[in-house]
Amino acid sequence: MLGEAPEYRGLEMVVGQAIRFDGMREYGFIVPDHGGEDVLRHVNNVRIPDSHSWPGMVVAFEVEGVEPALKASGVRHAQAAELPVP
Template sequence: MVAGRVVRFDNARGYGFIAPDDGGEDVFLHVNDMLMPESQVRRGIVVEFEIEDGERGPKASSVRLARGEDGKPLSLDDDMMCDVLNTEEFTREVTEALLAAAPTLTAEQILQVRSGLAQFAKHHGWVEG
């Protein structure tokens, strides 16, 4: 079993993607491969799953809520959700972090790094909008 977080899920279409905790390519998730109610699937939820080779890349199967140390499935209240910032909040936080970590960066460099990070974050579902 592999653990990861759902980075996006479209309830209307019944599919989404999971980012494995150990890194690597996002894994395709389809509603037919879930061992849990579809109503529990949302961005940020921690799941466990098997990885299979799909026609277009890695595909999740036997998807279920992650289990806690006691072996029981975690509830939705057990820190399974992560904060998702909007683009404005994300860029503000990134700017502050860049200024604190590398105060000699120029404004142009900060704008370039911030833009690249925002695109990366949107691709992974870490930022809304």
């Protein structure tokens, strides 16, 4: 299920840049390319090996939840994701 925030309605995948990661708590954040609030990412929802060391990496993901508690799921390399053509 995608997020109910207006900026995510109708989107199957969101692209953004991974930032901040707390290795002790195993979570970090992604900044969506289209703007909006940072989205929480937890290591359990990442499909990238060695996910602890990739700040700045461009990723594609789905958004779950409702603002202010948006959560990324199915996080993968953006080039590996099958993104819809606009």
